[in-house]
Amino acid sequence: MNLLDFARGAAMKWSLAVFVFGIFWRLTGILLLHRTHDYSVPRAHGALLGALRTIIARSWPRREFRARTAYGLAVSYAFHIGLAIVVFGFVPHILLIRSLTGLGWNGLPDGVIYFCAVVTLIALIMALIRRVTHPVLKLLSNFDDYFSWVVTAAPVVTGLLTVAHYGARYETLLALHILSFEVLLVWFPFGKLMHGLLLPVARGQTGAFYARRGVNP
Amino acid sequence: MAVSTAGEIPVRVADAEQSCGSGRVLAILSEVESMLTRLADSGTCGSIDLRNLLAGPGDRETLRRILAEGEVSAVVRALGETQVHETAVRGVWWVTHCAEDGKTVAEFIEVTHVPEILKTPPDDIADGLEVLFAKRHALDG
Amino acid sequence: MSKDDSIEVSLRKQGISRRAFMKFCAATASLLALPPAMAAVIAETLGRARRPSVIYLSYQECTGCGESLTRSFSPTLENLMFNVMSLDYYETLQAAAGTAAEAARHTAMKENWGKYLLVVDGAIPRGHDGAYCTIAGESAVDILTGAAKGAAAVISVGTCAAFGGIPHASPDPTGAVPVSQVIKDKPVINISGCPPVPEVITGVLAHYLTFGSIPELDHLGRPKVFYGDTIHDRCYRRPYYDAGKFAKTFDDEGARNGWCLFELGCKGPITYNACATVKWNQGTSYPIQSGHGCLGCSEPDFWDKGSFYQALSTGTWSGGTVLGAAVVAGAAIGVGAAVVSRRRQARADRKKQP
Numbered sequence: 114m115n116l117l118d119f120a121r122g123a124a125m126k127w128s129l130a131v132f133v134f135g136i137f138w139r140l141t142g143i144l145l146l147h148r149t150h151d152y153s154v155p156r157a158h159g160a161l162l163g164a165l166r167t168i169i170a171r172s173w174p175r176r177e178f179r180a181r182t183a184y185g186l187a188v189s190y191a192f193h194i195g196l197a198i199v200v201f202g203f204v205p206h207i208l209l210i211r212s213l214t215g216l217g218w219n220g221l222p223d224g225v226i227y228f229c230a231v232v233t234l235i236a237l238i239m240a241l242i243r244r245v246t247h248p249v250l251k252l253l254s255n256f257d258d259y260f261s262w263v264v265t266a267a268p269v270v271t272g273l274l275t276v277a278h279y280g281a282r283y284e285t286l287l288a289l290h291i292l293s294f295e296v297l298l299v300w301f302p303f304g305k306l307m308h309g310l311l312l313p314v315a316r317g318q319t320g321a322f323y324a325r326r327g328v329n330p
Numbered sequence: 331m332a333v334s335t336a337g338e339i340p341v342r343v344a345d346a347e348q349s350c351g352s353g354r355v356l357a358i359l360s361e362v363e364s365m366l367t368r369l370a371d372s373g374t375c376g377s378i379d380l381r382n383l384l385a386g387p388g389d390r391e392t393l394r395r396i397l398a399e400g401e402v403s404a405v406v407r408a409l410g411e412t413q414v415h416e417t418a419v420r421g422v423w424w425v426t427h428c429a430e431d432g433k434t435v436a437e438f439i440e441v442t443h444v445p446e447i448l449k450t451p452p453d454d455i456a457d458g459l460e461v462l463f464a465k466r467h468a469l470d471g
Numbered sequence: 472m473s474k475d476d477s478i479e480v481s482l483r484k485q486g487i488s489r490r491a492f493m494k495f496c497a498a499t500a501s502l503l504a505l506p507p508a509m510a511a512v513i514a515e516t517l518g519r520a521r522r523p524s525v526i527y528l529s530y531q532e533c534t535g536c537g538e539s540l541t542r543s544f545s546p547t548l549e550n551l552m553f554n555v556m557s558l559d560y561y562e563t564l565q566a567a568a569g570t571a572a573e574a575a576r577h578t579a580m581k582e583n584w585g586k587y588l589l590v591v592d593g594a595i596p597r598g599h600d601g602a603y604c605t606i607a608g609e610s611a612v613d614i615l616t617g618a619a620k621g622a623a624a625v626i627s628v629g630t631c632a633a634f635g636g637i638p639h640a641s642p643d644p645t646g647a648v649p650v651s652q653v654i655k656d657k658p659v660i661n662i663s664g665c666p667p668v669p670e671v672i673t674g675v676l677a678h679y680l681t682f683g684s685i686p687e688l689d690h691l692g693r694p695k696v697f698y699g700d701t702i703h704d705r706c707y708r709r710p711y712y713d714a715g716k717f718a719k720t721f722d723d724e725g726a727r728n729g730w731c732l733f734e735l736g737c738k739g740p741i742t743y744n745a746c747a748t749v750k751w752n753q754g755t756s757y758p759i760q761s762g763h764g765c766l767g768c769s770e771p772d773f774w775d776k777g778s779f780y781q782a783l784s785t786g787t788w789s790g791g792t793v794l795g796a797a798v799v800a801g802a803a804i805g806v807g808a809a810v811v812s813r814r815r816q817a818r819a820d821r822k823k824q825p
Contacts, residue, residue: 114772117741121777121787126786126790127793130790130793130797133797133801135801137798137805138802138804138808141802142804142805142812143805144809145805146812147813147817205733205782205783205784208734209784209785212781213785213786222713222714222715223714224714278704284741377508378507379501379504379506382749386707408490409494433754434753435494435753436497436502438497446493447494454488
């Protein structure tokens with residue numbers, strides 16, 4: 114068995130197992146937590162609508178903070194959108210998703226994907242530079258932040274090397290790419306990457322809370 | 331689509347016209363051009379092995395169409411036929427080595443005054459002399 | 472023809488002209504991807520060389536490699552190739568049988584000790600002390616070990632001899648191993664493929680005859696000249712891969728347009744072989760050109776890499792139950808954690824009550 118066989122076989126199976134195990138653990142654990150009963154009389158109805166509104170509204174900066182957050186926000190948007198295009202638009206990725214879920218769709222031309230991957234990588238590097246140079250952000254960052262950055266950037270780097278056939282034989286690069294993604298899968302539920310699933314939950318909770326009090330955020 | 335007989339299997343034959351602008355053909359042409367320049371400037375001959383270059387269906391036909399037939403063509407009969415054609419681009423020869431059953435075993439574009447295979451090798455000239463001598467000897471009785 | 476004649480003399484005796492010999496050398500140079508000018512060097516060297524003795528041994532194999540070899544080139548040139556070698560033992564082609572055949576092998580080995588080329592096709596079974604394959608009461612392992620001692624080099628023809636191939640595939644009931652695991656003290660050239668491209672087999676023999684050395688090999692012992700690029704790198708359908716144009720079934724519009732077969736499980740990107748350039752049936756076509764993805768037959772363990780029709784970017788594991796168990800276990804621990812938290816919360820609330 115070579116490295117690629119390991120990456121496509123046992124490593125993929127067990128990383129996916131850890132991923133779903135972790136996701137279910139954390140989601141059920143959080144969603145079933147005790148919630149304090151709110152005995153106050155609601156000032157307005159439509160908690161669900163409020164939750165949705167906050168999830169969307171907070172994705173855009175308020176005017177007061179715009180100047181201060183524009184850079185970080187633009188960079189974050191760039192790599193989030195770039196990652197989404199690369200992960201869900203590249204044909205080999207779609208084939209993996211289809212083999213796991215049965216869902217499939219048409220892919221984008223490779224040129225588009227390569228461009229997005231390069232933009233994503235540049236944005237990720239800019240985000241890291243901001244993290245290590247920003248005086249406040251630097252103090253707020255811990256191992257989780259840096260490790261989450263590494264496991265996110267690694268599949269992008271190895272993926273680009275793989276399509277470029279650069280640095281090693283193709284099958285080795287492909288194996289490293291798949292393995293790097295598997296490390297991301299294993300880390301995802303237990304680190305800050307979990308924000309991908311918890312962000313709507315947290316914002317929705319805040320939104321519903323405000324809506325009940327008649328506050329329009 | 332239900333296919334019940336062999337004739338219904340939809341087959342599309344690759345069209346030589348389609349690969350007109352194929353990168354492979356253009357690359358070969360530019361290599362031929364630089365070899366021809368060298369031949370004109372310094373008399374250096376060049377040769378391109380077409381084995382690995384005409385990979386796509388229609389590439390060979392396209393290249394042949396572009397270079398076209400020239401004034402000279404010759405056949406060498408040695409272990410099957412070898413066809414030698416000068417193309418319409420003078421100094422550029424198309425040499426196809428075939429086996430006795432007609433299958434192509436090697437194919438070259440040669441940029442030269444005369445392809446090597448047409449020239450008589452020295453050993454064969456010696457053999458020729460011997461043959462001629464024997465024939466004359468026989469006539470002389 | 473005398474064994475002591477040089478190759479050129481022996482060919483002349485067969486009525487092969489100098490031009491015909493030059494043509495053979497041009498075809499050989501082309502096959503070895505050497506610059507056309509090297510044809511003259513090959514002619515010079517082959518002209519002087521003595522015909523080498525070749526001993527060809529077959530073990531756990533289907534004779535597909537032998538079939539492939541005997542179809543290299545066209546009949547005339549192939550004869551020429553065989554005529555420049557002295558094939559002294561090959562069970563499939565030889566007239567002798569039984570003790571006479573074994574005697575021929577022993578004689579050839581004795582006469583050419585240290586100089587002959589040993590060609591092997593098929594894997595070697597080591598299970599039960601090699602009892603799964605015996606010839607004249609001797610096990611394959613023993614015959615191979617004995618024959619390799621006097622060989623100048625060993626050539627493993629086919630994926631079975633090179634990497635174990637199908638006999639070695641799971642569950643490998645006979646303990647099949649490649650030649651390189653039995654022979655450790657001689658150079659072993661692996662010419663993998665199921666079967667290998669015929670011209671690749673003769674090309675390697677021609678290289679040995681011409682240069683008197685083994686060609687440069689990759690990390691799996693395969694000649695780089697033939698196994699230096701992947702099928703994908705040299706595939707004429709590669710532009711469709713780059714453009715994201717894929718056939719999704721074997722009879723859709725994409726398949727008819729000759730688009731890339733990656734989605735249909737083509738293993739071209741991880742398969743190193745000469746199919747896309749040398750092609751098959753005297754350069755007629757190769758699997759992808761004929762509309763079927765590459766199976767990856769020249770790579771180790773190609774039989775155990777999942778379905779031939781499964782895309783390379785997907786997993787080869789099977790274990791839906793493992794994922795199901797992971798969901799249940801994750802949810803159970805999550806529920807447990809929530810219950811513990813609620814209890815703690817309730818205890819705290821009770822303490823707060825006046």
